[in-house]
Amino acid sequence: MTITHQHPVYKDIAAKKRSIRDDKFNPEWLIPQHELPDDEVTDVLNWIKKTNHLTPEEIIITESKAVDIVNNIKSQTWTSLEVTLAFCHRASIAHQLTNCLTEIFFDEAIKRAKELDYYQLVSPGGGKLVGPFHGLPISLKDNFNVKGHGTTLGMVNFCFNPQQVEYDSTLVEMLRQLGAILYVKTNVPVAMMMPETTNHVWGSTVNPMNRLLSCGGSLGGESALIKLKGLPIGIGLDIGGSIRIPASFQNLYAIKPSFGRFPTFGTRSGLPGLESVNSVNGPISNSLDDLEFYCKTIIDAKPWLSDAKCIEIPWRQVEFGNDSIDREKVNGNSASSQASPKLNIAILMDDGFVRPTPPIRRGMEIVTEALKKDGHHLIEWDPQDHVRLSEIIGQFFVSDGGHHVLEETTVVNEPFFPYMENYGTSKDIPVSQLWQLQRERTVLIDKYLKRWNSTADITTNGKPIDAIIMPATPFAGNPLGKFPTYVGYTSPFNALDYTVGVFPVTRVDKTVDVGDEAPGNYNEIDVQVWKDYDPEESHGGAVALQLVARRFEEEKVIAMMKIISELINYTD
Numbered sequence: 317m318t319i320t321h322q323h324p325v326y327k328d329i330a331a332k333k334r335s336i337r338d339d340k341f342n343p344e345w346l347i348p349q350h351e352l353p354d355d356e357v358t359d360v361l362n363w364i365k366k367t368n369h370l371t372p373e374e375i376i377i378t379e380s381k382a383v384d385i386v387n388n389i390k391s392q393t394w395t396s397l398e399v400t401l402a403f404c405h406r407a408s409i410a411h412q413l414t415n416c417l418t419e420i421f422f423d424e425a426i427k428r429a430k431e432l433d434y435y436q437l438v439s440p441g442g443g444k445l446v447g448p449f450h451g452l453p454i455s456l457k458d459n460f461n462v463k464g465h466g467t468t469l470g471m472v473n474f475c476f477n478p479q480q481v482e483y484d485s486t487l488v489e490m491l492r493q494l495g496a497i498l499y500v501k502t503n504v505p506v507a508m509m510m511p512e513t514t515n516h517v518w519g520s521t522v523n524p525m526n527r528l529l530s531c532g533g534s535l536g537g538e539s540a541l542i543k544l545k546g547l548p549i550g551i552g553l554d555i556g557g558s559i560r561i562p563a564s565f566q567n568l569y570a571i572k573p574s575f576g577r578f579p580t581f582g583t584r585s586g587l588p589g590l591e592s593v594n595s596v597n598g599p600i601s602n603s604l605d606d607l608e609f610y611c612k613t614i615i616d617a618k619p620w621l622s623d624a625k626c627i628e629i630p631w632r633q634v635e636f637g638n639d640s641i642d643r644e645k646v647n648g649n650s651a652s653s654q655a656s657p658k659l660n661i662a663i664l665m666d667d668g669f670v671r672p673t674p675p676i677r678r679g680m681e682i683v684t685e686a687l688k689k690d691g692h693h694l695i696e697w698d699p700q701d702h703v704r705l706s707e708i709i710g711q712f713f714v715s716d717g718g719h720h721v722l723e724e725t726t727v728v729n730e731p732f733f734p735y736m737e738n739y740g741t742s743k744d745i746p747v748s749q750l751w752q753l754q755r756e757r758t759v760l761i762d763k764y765l766k767r768w769n770s771t772a773d774i775t776t777n778g779k780p781i782d783a784i785i786m787p788a789t790p791f792a793g794n795p796l797g798k799f800p801t802y803v804g805y806t807s808p809f810n811a812l813d814y815t816v817g818v819f820p821v822t823r824v825d826k827t828v829d830v831g832d833e834a835p836g837n838y839n840e841i842d843v844q845v846w847k848d849y850d851p852e853e854s855h856g857g858a859v860a861l862q863l864v865a866r867r868f869e870e871e872k873v874i875a876m877m878k879i880i881s882e883l884i885n886y887t888d
Contacts, residue, residue, distance in 0.1 A: 326472040326728040330517045333468070333475040340420035345408040352412060358526045359856050360413045361888060364544060369409060374402040382452055382548040382606040389451040392436070392443065396451030400429040400497050403453040407500055407546035414544065416521050416537040418458045418501045419465045425453070425499035432495065448613045450495035457538050457552040458501040459508055459584050461485045467584045470506045470515030473724045474584075485582035486623045487551065487597060487614075494617060502550070503537030507586030507721050509713065510735045511561050512799055513537055522796060525566055525823070526856045529793035532562035535600060539566045542600060549610050553583065555595040556709055557788070557806030560818050563600050564788035564860035567820035567888065569607050569877065570600040574813050574867045578614060579623035587720060592712040592754060593810055604819075604881060608874045629868060634875040659876060660775045661687055662697035664786035669703050670802050670842045673849045675792040675829040679821040679859040683785060686883040693776045697784050700767065701760050705808035708757050714742035715750055735799040757811055764812055768866065783876055784864040790845055792824045792857040798848050802841050809864055817863045817873040820886045826855040 347369055353360055365375060377385065377399055388394045404422045411417040432451050436443060445451075461467050461481040468474040484492070491498065506515045513536025514520040523531040524543050531540045535552035539562035542550050552559045554572040563570035575594040585595065599610040612631045620626040665680055666672060672680070687694060718739030725732065732740055745753070772780040787805050809816050829851050837843045863880070865873045 324729060326516055326730040329472050329475050329728060333466075333517055337418065337420055340422065341408055341411075342404070342422065345405045347409055347412055355527070358528050360524050360527065361543065363413065364406065364409050370402075370406060373398070374405060377402040378406045378545050380548070381603045382601070383609045385548060386445075386448065386450060386452055389436075390443065390445055396429040396432040396436075396497065397426065399451055400425050400453055400499065403547055404499055406544070407455075407541060410524075410541050410544035410546035414522050414524050414527070414531070414540040415519055416502055416540040416546075418468065418503050418518055418537065419462070420500055421462070421465060422499055424464075425497050428497050432497070445495060447493060447495035448616075449491065452496050452549070453499050453547055454491055454496045455538060455541060455547045455550045456488065456498065456501050457508075457535055457550070458504050459553060459586075460488055460501070460551070461582055461584060462488055462498060462501065465501070467501075468517050469508055469584055469586050470504045470517055471586075471724055472516055472728045472730045475517060483582065486579040486619070488582075490579065490614065490617055490619065490622060494613060500541070500547075502535075502541055505533040505536070506733060506736060507724075508534040508553070508555075508558060509586050509721070509739075510534065510733060510799065511557065511803055512735070512794070512796075513562070514733065516730055520796065523565060523793055523857070525858055526793065526854065528796055528853055529857050530565060530796050532565035532793070534558040535562040539563060539568055539600060542566075542568060542602060545602065548601065548603070549606050550600045551597055552600060553580070553595045553597045554810070555587075555593060556713070556810050557803045559598055559600060560788045560806050560816060560862060561803065563818040564862070565793040565858055567823070567858035567860050567886070568600050568602060568818065569604050569820070570818040571598040571607055571611065571870060571873060572596060572809070572816040573598045573611075573870050574815050576625055576627040577629065577868060577870055579619040579626055581623045581625065587713065587716075589720075590712065590715070592715065592750065593709055594813070604874060604878055611870055611874065627868075632871050634871045658690075658777075659687070659692045659783065659879065660695075660771070660777065660779055660781045661692055662695050662771065662781045662784045664697040664699055664784055667699040667702050667786075667804055669804055669838055670790045670845055671836075671838065672787050672790045673792065673829075673846065674831060674851070675822075675824040675854065675857070675859045676787045676790060678829060679861055680785070680787065682821055682884060683861060683880065687785075687880070690883055695771060695774060695781065697786070701764065702804060702808045705757070705760055705811040706804040708753055708760075709807045709811050711745065711753055714738055715745040717744035718742045719744070733799070735801065761812055765866075782865065782872070784862075785880075786862050786864065788818055788860060788862040791849060792854055792859050795848055795850070795853055802845065805862070813867055815865045815867060815869045815873050817865075817877045818860055819863060819877045819881055820858065820860045821884060822859045822886060823888075824851070824854045824857040824859060826851040829854070
C-alpha cells in the first residue's frame with residue numbers, strides 16, 4: 317500500500333494570506349529582484365539612499381522628522397499626498413530588504429491623503445489642519461485592529477479569522493481623528509510571545525543593520541521599517557520587552573510607558589484575558605523629538621475619555637528634585653548641555669544571571685564615562701529581585717497552561733517554534749497559586765520602591781536616583797535563528813510597571829568587542845549566550861541601553877534620554 321503525505325494545511329493558509337498581501341504592492345515601487353543586494357551584503361541601512369529608485373524629494377521627505385513633516389504640510393511646502401506616496405514607496409523597498417510588512421493598505425492611505433489635502437485647501441481661511449498629526453504616516457504592529465483588514469498576530473489560524481475586522485482599536489481611532497495616515501502593519505512573532513520576529517504566516521524579518529542578526533521581537537517588523545526610514549513613528553506593545561528588545565537591536569529610541577498612560581483597548585492579544593501583567597503600547601522612532609511629539613499629542617488628546625483603563629494624567633513639566641528643566645536647553649535649541657540639571661543615576665552593569673557580552677559592556681562604559689565627565693552623580697545598583705520578578709512574569713504568561721496559544725495553533729496543526737515549547741507543556745496555575753504569585757509581586761514592588769527612595773541617603777545631593785541605566789539585553793542582537801531564552805533585563809520592569817526608555821549608544825566593532833575566556837559563567841543560559849556571540853558575525857550590530865524611571869515618568873524619561881544622547885552624540 318502506498319502512503320501519501322498530505323501537505324500541511326497551515327502552509328496552504330499562510331501561502332494564500334501572503335499572496336493577498338503581495339498583490340497589494342505597486343509594481344512600480346518594487347525593485348527588480350536582480351537589482352537587490354546579495355545576501356552577503358549584511359548592512360543595508362544606506363542601500364536605499366544610494367540607489368536611484370527614490371527621487372531626491374522622496375529621500376528628503378522620508379528622512380525628515382515627524383514634526384518637520386507636519387510643519388511642511390502645514391506651510392504647504394509638501395502635500396499630504398506627496399508625503400504618503402514617498403513613504404509607501406520607501407516602505408515597499410524596505411520590505412524587500414527585510415520582510416517587515418504584513419497588511420498593506422496603500423490605496424486607503426492615498427485616498428485619505430487626498431481628503432486631507434482637500435480639507436486643508438477649502439478650510440476657512442486656508443491651511444487649516446485636521447489635527448496635529450495631519451498627513452503624518454504612522455505604522456502599526458500587527459496586533460492593532462484596523463477596520464477592514466486582518467490582524468494575524470503571526471498566527472495561521474488568524475489569517476482569515478476574521479479576514480477583516482469590523483472596528484478600529486481605540487488608539488487607531490484616535491490616530492485617525494488626529495490626522496494620521498495609516499498605510500501598513502508590520503510583522504510580529506507568533507502570538508507576539510517570542511524575542512525574535514518569525515512566524516509561519518509571514519516568515520522572518522531580518523535586521524537591516526546586519527541581516528545575519530535578529531531584529532528582535534515582538535516589534536521586529538516595525539523596528540526594521542523605522543530603521544530603514546520607511547516611516548517616522550511606529551507603535552508597538554510591550555509585555556516583557558516587546559518594544560525595548562527590537563529598539564535595542566536596531567539602535568532606535570523607544571518608550572515603554574506605565575499601564576494606563578496610553579490607550580490599549582481594542583487590540584488583539586496573543587494572551588487574551590491576562591490581567592496579571594498588563595501589555596502597554598508606546599512609540600518607537602529614529603528621533604527623540606518625534607517620541608516626545610507623539611507622546612504629548614496622544615496625551616493632550618485625553619485618551620482617558622476613550623479608554624476606561626487610561627488614567628487622567630496630562631502632559632507635565634519635567635522636574636528633577638526641585639529643579640525644573642528648561643525645555644529649550646534640553647532640546648538643544650539654545651544653550652549647551654551644561655545648562656541641564658545634574659542627574660542622580662544608578663548604574664547596573666550585570667544582572668548576575670546572564671553576563672552582558674563585550675559590545676554591551678562597552679556601551680555601558682561609554683555612557684558611564686560620559687555621565688561622569690559631565691558631572692552627574694553615579695551610584696551602583698544591585699539587581700536585587702530581578703531574577704525573581706522575571707520568573708513571576710514568566711509564570712503569568714503560561715498561567716492558563718498555554719491553552720489559548722495551543723488551541724489556536726492546534727486547529728491548523730501549526731508547529732511551535734523552539735522558544736514557544738513551554739506553551740505546550742505548561743499546566744494551569746490554580747487560582748490560589750496565582751493569587752500567591754500576585755501577592756509576592758506586590759511585596760517585591762513595595763520593596764523596590766523603598767530601595768529606590770533610600771538612595772537619597774547615599775547620593776551626593778541627598779536626593780534619590782532619577783533613573784537606572786542598564787542593558788536592555790545582554791547581547792547586541794542574537795544570531796538569526798538562535799532564539800535567546802532570556803529577557804531578564806527587560807521583564808522585571810513589566811512586573812514593576814516602571815517607565816523605561818531605550819536609546820542608542822554605538823555599534824558592534826569586531827576589532828574591539830572580542831570575547832573573553834574569563835571564568836565565572838553563571839548558568840547554562842549564560843554559557844549559551846556567550847557561546848552564540850561571534851564578533852565577526854555581530855559586526856555592525858546595534859548597541860543600545862535602557863533608562864529606567866519610576867511609574868508614569870514618561871516625560872522625565874524622554875528628558876533624561878535627551879541629556880544623555882547629547883553627551884554621547886551617536887549617529888549611524
